[in-house]
Amino acid sequence: MALILGVLLLLGLCGNTMSGGQSVSTDTPGALNYELLEMKFETQDSYQAGPIGALFNMVHIFLSVVQPNDFPAETIRRIIQKKANSSVDYDKIVSYEIGVIVCALLGLLFIILMPVVGYFFCMCRCCNKCGGKMHQRQKASGPCRRKFFAGSLLVICVLISLGILYAFLANNQVRTLTKSTQKLADSNFKDLRTFLKETPKQINYILAQYNTTKNQAFSDLNRINSLLGGRIHKQLKPKVIPVLDEIKAMATAIKETKEALENMNNSLRILSDGSTQLSNNLTNVKDSIQRSLSDSHCSSNQAKSICDEIRSSLGLLESNSDLGQLPSVDSQLESVNDILRTNLDELVTEGYRAFDEIPEKVQNETTDIVTDVKEVLNSIGSVIDSVSKQIPIQDTLSDLTGYLNNTEDFFHHSLPTMEKDDSYWWLGGLIICFLLTLIVIFFYLGLLCGVCGYDKHATPTSRGCVSNMGGIFLMTGVGLSFLFCWLLMIFVALTFIIGTNIQKLVCEPFADMSIFQVLDTPYLINEEWKYYLSGMILNNPDIKLTFEQVYSDCKKDRGIYATLQLQNLYNVSEHLSIQEHTGNIISEFENMNFTLDNIVLLDAAGIKNLQDFATCGIDKINYTTYLAQADKSPVKVNLVSFSNDLEAKANRLTSENLKQSLKADAQTLRNIHQQQVLPMEQSLSTLQQCIRILQQMSSGLPERVSKILYCLDSAQNFVTNNISSIIFEETRNFGRTIIGYFEHYLQWVEFSITEKIASCKPVATALDSAIGVILCNYIVNPLNLFWFGIGKAVVLLLLAVVFAVKLAKYYRRMDSEDVYDDVETVPMKNMENGNKGYHKDHLFGVHNPAMQAQYFDS
Known part of the structure; x- marks a missing residue:
């Protein structure tokens, strides 16, 4: 039985082989992963x-x-x-x-x-x-x-x-020999059946992976706008986007400047009007108090000191006349309004739009080329299918x-x-x-x-x-x-x-494996063939294909193609040559020639707008004077405190008429504070805030605008002069990515066919x-x-x-037995214990005299 199985399997080595059951995992570009179906x-x-x-x-x-x-x-x-x-x-x-x-x-x-x-x-x-x-x-x-x-x-x-x-x-x-042999043989036969059933599935799986690879490549080609165009966009972005962001920030600064100037003008107008009215109202209150103090009651000894104190404090009821004399900023506001007649925001948005349209332009320019590349990729599938059938x-x-x-x-x-x-x-x-x-x-x-x-x-x-x-x-x-x-x-x-x-x-x-070395002796089995296996399988007995090598390769789970050196019958490497199948794709991408013109980051109107803003005059405003006045109060004294003090002193007087008159004046001061002083203080705060904004905006404004214009010119020149080389480089990289899918796929196909399929x-x-x-x-x-x-x-x-x-x-x-004398007999026990001190006189006699003589002779 064993001899039959041995001959059977040796013939199987010579003419037929079986597949292995381990998985092959290969990482490919684009996160593709090929894994050969596992056999158990x-x-x-x-x-x-x-x-x-x-x-x-x-x-x-x-x-x-x-x-x-x-x-x-x-x-x-x-x-x-x-x-x-x-x-x-x-x-x-x-x-x-x-x-x-x-x-x-x-x-x-x-x-x-x-x-x-x-x-x-x-x-x-x-x-x-x-x-x-x-x-x-x-x-x-x-x-x-x-x-x-x-x-x-x-x-x-x-x-x-x-x-x-x-x-x-x-x-x-x-x-258990028959049962064990049957169980082991059935296990081997079942493995061979599994091999025969699963190996075609492995081949079909390899062919199916071409569609996976092709679909990935087609997906990339369909997304050429985001992949190739996106890469070109990414290359230009570090030069372009910062400049456009600066210009956009400057457009926002112009709007903020206009708003600050308008607020500043409004505050100055409010302060000018309020200062005059406040001065008049305070004068009227002072006159009213003076009239009240002319009352005869103030001549009395008790009230005279109080009236004198009130009269001496009237000099504090004065307004800050300088607030009404601050110059307006109408000329600067007019200049900024002239600048805003040109919509710089829209011009910058057009620059962004022109830059962001690069991916779409790439897709429009490469439509015909993508179609040609897809046709080339479709042709590779039929070649791989024919190769698999010829193996x-x-x-x-x-x-x-x-x-x-x-x-x-x-x-x-x-x-x-x-x-x-x-x-x-x-x-x-x-x-x-x-x-x-x-x-x-x-x-x-x-x-x-x-x-x-x-x-x-x-x-x-x-x-x-x-x-x-x-x-x-x-x-x-x-x-x-x-x-x-x-x-x-x-x-x-x-x-x-x-x-x-x-x-x-x-x-x-x-x-x-010494027995294989004998079988591998040249001209041993067939006198005309140097190597028997290569003569039987490859029809070329001069190729060194030995039993030992085949057995060792099979133990290592190598595929039939490499084990039996089937490349001598059909060279997969030649028919799956990467250069042969990817050469057309490379040439298609190398011939991809398109341009991205009319990418203008900012036109002349936008540039003039920036230049005008640099000379609008906000940097000429004397912000120190404004800030000095903005820090002052509209009045020299706190009217609320003054009115409270006045009312307290009035309460000390005994004259009811004088008292009520002074209290009325105190209430008037409170109303003036509430209705005039507080709004003026709010205007002063707004004025101070606007001044600080304008001061910050105007700080180094010409230099900043000059720098932005310089960077804009540099970015525009970079886009104009380098976009062709960037397009060429990124197109080549994109082509390498597409080709990389098929290069790796073809390498995996070659490896699977030569090393793993039908192991x-x-x-x-x-x-x-x-x-x-x-x-x-x-x-x-x-x-x-x-x-x-x-x-x-x-x-x-x-x-x-x-x-x-x-x-x-x-x-x-x-x-019969030996007999001893009872009179002088050595005890049998001593005899059994090995006592040799007996003498022939001790013997009485035996049944056989001959034996007695023989015993004494011994």
Whole structure:
């Protein structure tokens, strides 16, 4: 079975391959990500024998001692090529197999001598020779010898039991051989089915990714306004936008200046009018108070001092006459109004608009070019589709389908035969183990009965039945050993020769790939082909395509294209040449020639507007004078405090008329403060605020305008002079981006076809399963462990026979025995304890005078 699978999978390596199951992930420009569809396989890459693997390794160590020679690669090459020389090559074969031959000769000697020795031993004992006479001479060393024989036999039986246990374990492996083989084979077949089903999907996926790439490129081309135009816009933005922002800020400043001037003029007008009215009203209040103080009551001693205090404070009721004399700013306001007749805001907005229309202009200018590029990109899809159909992977898969179906049918038809053979093997091994177990059981029973039934005070002729039965069990084991062990040795010798040679000539060379080096010998399999695989697959035997390289590449999960060097049949790299397919695109973008004219950031009217603002005169205003007056109060005294003080003094007067008159004047002052002073103070605050705004606006105004105009001129020149080079550079970068999608896609296609599609890892796994697992681990390892255990047990049976024969006389009941004098007899206990101080005079007599003489002679 394993040989059939091995040949099958080697042929699969030669003519057909399988796909791998790992994903390929490639990052592409524009965040595209290509990931090949993943295949999931059931078959494990490695095999674990479990606890019994330690026993397999023990047998391997034994075989390394028996057969320490290296793999005879050169000799096998010569044998395959039929160039073997009887005087040289056969000597090498014998030299390589010397360990096996010696062990086989020893086994043959065992097979020949064991029945012969057993025959003569039986015949000799039947003639009361060779210990056949039921008489045991009693010696002082007898107890020690009995214990030594019993202990040695027990140790040997334990070792034999271990050998039988090894054989039982190895034979038990056979019971699961068919199931394990079927499960493993079905797993491999299922993986191959998965490969056959998924590989076309992988190819279709690769082709489908072209549409993904094309759609991404088309999306970029459709958004050429935001991508290419946006990049051009971005290149110009650092030069243009700051200038336009400054101009826009200046337009806002002009409006703010107008507003500040208007507010300033209004405040000055309010202050001028209010100052005159305030002065008149304060004069009227002073006159009213003077008239009230002319009352006769003020002449009295009590009121005179109060009236004098009021009269002396009237000088404080004066207004700030300078507020009405501040000059107006009508001329500056008129200049600013003239400037505002030109809408600078709208002119700046037009500059922004002209600049922001760059992407739209790019799209309008490149409409025809984008259409041409799309046609070129569409043509690449048909080329890739034709390339995928011409690659020999599809033909290989088609051939493999029928081949796989036939192989699977053959395997399943062979399963009943395999199960039947496995049952015979298991039954035969069980019988062998049972025979050895039976022999060892007799030895164990003999030891058990002999040790338990032995009575050290009993004479040889008076031993008990249990002890006697122990001796009989031992001799029964001896008889069965002579009867069956030579037959078992025949089985051991045959399986040893077969198992050892398969292990050394197939399993180990397969594990270290030495066997592939033999198969890769030039002109080995076909005398006309240097390399067999390349001759069969590539029709060119001179190309170096080796079994070892194919197997190693498959173990590394490489694709069929690279593994079998199919580039010698169809070179994908040439047909997927990036330059061949992207050259047209490059030329289309290089020929992309368009201009972006009429980008005017600010026209002459806007420039004149700025220049006029710089000379509008707001920087000539004497802001210090205005601020000095704005900090002053409209009146010299706080009218509210003055009125309160006046009312308090009036309350101290006794004249009711005078008192009411002064209180009326105090109330008038409060009304003047509320109605005139407070509005004037508000106007002063507004005036102060406007002055500060104008002062800030006018600070360095000509220099600022000059700088803005300079930057505007620089930006306009930059746009006019450099936009062509920027367009060329950004167009080239945009073209590189579009081409980059297809360059990366074509590279990924080439990599996937050559390295990943139809990766042949399942072939290596299947070959490992057939040879490494089924043949070597399921068949050869259990076979070697079986003969190792049986051989160990059979060899140890020789020693067991010797010790069992020696020990049996100490347990069996004898027909005659040695007799001692009771008068001068050394106690039997001392005899058993090894006391050697006896003399021949102690002997009374024996049943057999000859034996008595023999005893004294010893």
